[in-house]
Amino acid sequence: MATDLEGLTAQLQSLAEIATKSVGDVQTPEELEQLRVEYLGKKGTLSQILGAMGKLSAEERPQVGAIANQVKQTLQTQLEERKISIQKLVIAKQLESETLDVTMPGILRSYQGRQHPIQSTIDRMLDILVGLGFTVAQGPEIETDYYNFEALNTPADHPARDMADTLYLSDGKLLRSQTSSVQIRYMEENEPPLRIACPGRVYRKDDIDATHSPIFHQIELLAVEEGLTFGDLKGTVKTFVEELLGECPIRFRPSYFPFTEPSAEVDVMWNGRWLELGGCGMVDPNVFKAVGYDPEIVTGFAWGFGVDRVAMVLHKIDDIRRLFTSDLRFLRQF
Incomplete structure (x- = not known):
């Protein structure tokens, strides 16, 4: 070197x-x-x-x-x-x-998650309602007295406002007791004609047993335009029930709700007995006035029903508490 x-x-x-x-x-x-x-x-x-x-x-x-x-x-x-x-x-x-063919079908594995029966029931109902022309709308679960009661024409002395039924919070707000509050919020921001379906979780002070829970799920319908009648409401209910449960007898029983007039309870005949699905009626003019609609020009109908009860019927569940216990032995059946 x-x-x-x-x-x-x-x-x-x-x-x-x-x-x-x-x-x-x-x-x-x-x-x-x-x-x-x-x-x-x-x-x-x-x-x-x-x-x-x-x-x-x-x-x-x-x-x-x-x-x-x-x-x-x-x-x-x-x-x-x-x-x-x-x-x-x-x-x-x-x-x-190691080329991956993205067109190949997926492979199901035993450890994959499954849809909860409540969610699958909500999806099934919304599929039917969207097919009938309804748009899905949602709102907050923590509400004010105005949206949950006052704008829905609920009098100050109405039993639903009582502490024994509604869950109030320390700041004066409350956990919504119905998804009807979503209807008010939607109407404030949109002009008729409109058709909306409002799914969501609601809260009431119910004792827990096989058929009651302080937390449950609702879907409420609202349709507003010129010329709607109670006949349109009945036709909508009949079409929805037939799509959901098949052909079965339906009845409308007179009832009272502060935000609809006239009002009715909807029952269906299921396995030999009448099953209550929920309440409905024509929207009270005072509700339209609260959101700036002219009740002399437009009319509307509303219908609210419980998802949990329908899920129990569709899946033959004997106790509503099974829907909330997160028992894998139960959930793996769906």
């Missing part, structure tokens, strides 16, 4: 040329790492060349050092660029050999 300035310079230039060609020929990460150690390692070629610098004069050493640094930096850059190129080639080969 040369020990003079000219010889060391020539060796460094030769190293740069040979290394450049060698790096370009490498095909695997392992070969590249082996080449790096061979040229730039502690006992590599570059270190051996620099080891002879001790025999140079003080003026010659900086010249060789500058050339050596340039060779080292160039070689490091080439190694890094080649490393990236090899990684891209490896990834390309993996993608080529």
Whole structure:
């Protein structure tokens, strides 16, 4: 190995040329790492060349050092660029050999989640209602007295406002006892004609037993336009029930709700007995006045029914508490 300035310079230039060609020929990460150690390692070629610098004069050493640094930096850059190129080639080969056909059907596995019977019932109902021209609308579960009662024409002395039925919060607000509040919010922001279905969770102070829960689910319908009649309401209810439960007898019993007039309860004959689905009626004019509609021009009907009860009927569930216990033995049946 040369020990003079000219010889060391020539060796460094030769190293740069040979290394450049060698790096370009490498095909695997392992070969590249082996080449790096061979040229730039502690006992590599570059270190051996620099080891002879001790025999140079003080003026010659900086010249060789500058050339050596340039060779080292160039070689490091080439190694890094080649490393990236090899990684891209490896990834390309993996993608080529592991091509995923996105058109293939999915594979069901035993550990996949399943839809809760309440959610599947809500989806089934909304599918029918959307097919009838209704749009899904939702609102907050924490409400004000205005939206939950006052705008719905509920008198200040109405039993529904009592602490024994409604769950009030410390800030004066309450947990909504009906999704009718969504109707008010929607009408405030939209002009008729409109048809909306309002699904959601509601809260009341009910004792828990096989058929009652303080937390349950509702879907309320609202249709508003010129010329709607109670006959339109009955036709909508009949079509919905037939789509949901099949052909079965339906009856309308006179009832009272503060936000509809006239009002009725809807019952269906199911397995030999009358089952109450919910309340309905023509929207009271005072409700329209609260949202700025002219009750002399538009009319509307509303219908609210409980999802949980329908889910129990469809799936033959004997106790509403089963819907909330998160018992996997129960949920895996659906």
